[in-house]
Amino acid sequence: MIVTNIETVPGKAIVKHLGLVSGNTVRSKHAGRDLMAGLKNIFGGELKGYTELLTESRQEAVQRMIDQATAVGANAIVNVRFSTSSVAAGAAELYAYGTAVVVE
Amino acid sequence: MVDLIFFLVLLLLGYVFGQRAEKRHFRSIIEREKQLRDILVFSERRIPDEDKLDGTLVCGSVVVSVDFFKRFVANLRNLVGGRVSAYESLLERARREAILRMKEEARRTGAKSVWNIRLETSSIYKGAQQSIGAVEVLAYGTAVKPR
Numbered sequence: 001m002i003v004t005n006i007e008t009v010p011g012k013a014i015v016k017h018l019g020l021v022s023g024n025t026v027r028s029k030h031a032g033r034d035l036m037a038g039l040k041n042i043f044g045g046e047l048k049g050y051t052e053l054l055t056e057s058r059q060e061a062v063q064r065m066i067d068q069a070t071a072v073g074a075n076a077i078v079n080v081r082f083s084t085s086s087v088a089a090g091a092a093e094l095y096a097y098g099t100a101v102v103v104e
Numbered sequence: 105m106v107d108l109i110f111f112l113v114l115l116l117l118g119y120v121f122g123q124r125a126e127k128r129h130f131r132s133i134i135e136r137e138k139q140l141r142d143i144l145v146f147s148e149r150r151i152p153d154e155d156k157l158d159g160t161l162v163c164g165s166v167v168v169s170v171d172f173f174k175r176f177v178a179n180l181r182n183l184v185g186g187r188v189s190a191y192e193s194l195l196e197r198a199r200r201e202a203i204l205r206m207k208e209e210a211r212r213t214g215a216k217s218v219w220n221i222r223l224e225t226s227s228i229y230k231g232a233q234q235s236i237g238a239v240e241v242l243a244y245g246t247a248v249k250p251r
Contacts (some may be wrong), residue, residue, distance in 0.1 A: 003161040004246045006149050006220045011251060013152040035239065037169065042114055044122035044171025045129075046201075046240055050228065051221060054240060058163065064115045080161055084226040094227065 001066050002076040002103070009076050010104040018072050022097035023064025025089060025096065027057045058082065061096040074100035118172030125171075126193065133200050140207045143190040143218040151219050151248060158251045160213060163244040164205025167228065168198040195239065199223060202243040215247035 001010050022057050061082075069077050080098035087093050151157065170178075174190040181188045202223070210218050221243060230240040 004159045005161055006246050010157040010248055011113045021246045026238040042118055044169055045125040047169050055165055076197040
């Protein structure tokens with residue numbers, strides 16, 4: 001599966017468009033991480049726990065998008081975009097979407 | 105009285121550690137930017153000569169927290185309005201770090217340039233009462249290498 005965030009796949013012609021595919025995941029942080037983050041809020045600096053959590057969740061959202069694209073018979077996804085929104089206190093939704101295509 | 109002392113201690117801790125962390129972070133950013141200078145980043149969508157290239161998506165993200173001192177300064181600034189430079193440097197740091205991580209991933213894939221870069225910023229809150237002030241910056245783009 002080739003994933004790009006431009007309109008084309010470099011070096012390959014798009015044969016067929018298969019429409020929008022997307023993947024999402026909603027994650028919350030566990031109490032231990034929140035405690036550490038609370039401490040870090042006094043001293044400042046990077047919240048490594050959160051960075052890891054969000055990176056993992058984003059990979060999962062991308063994986064779900066890829067699964068969906070495979071299910072419709074695509075071999076590439078173009079024009080991928082990410083979006084993050086906080087649904088409720090302590091939980092965030094990570095969303096990835098793009099256009100599933102068949103390239104030669 | 106005890107509350108006031110506690111508050112001042114927190115403020116001092118935030119100032120000392122926050123400023124030190126920020127200086128150290130900026131030094132490391134400048135250092136790594138020099139190392140990764142050969143990877144070019146464009147916000148342009150069209151890639152010239154793209155039929156000789158292979159592309160793949162690369163991402164980099166970082167979550168940076170505000171410190172107690174910065175938050176206090178920003179709250180004061182809220183009263184009179186104007187530039188909140190305490191937060192400006194925080195966001196600049198986060199953005200440059202995210203771009204650097206994206207470049208590092210591009211280098212791992214063997215790419216020489218990254219196209220159509222997008223930056224996305226979102227804030228993280230735990231809740232109104234015990235709010236955690238932190239900002240996440242995500243940078244993503246299409247890394248290309250000759251096939």
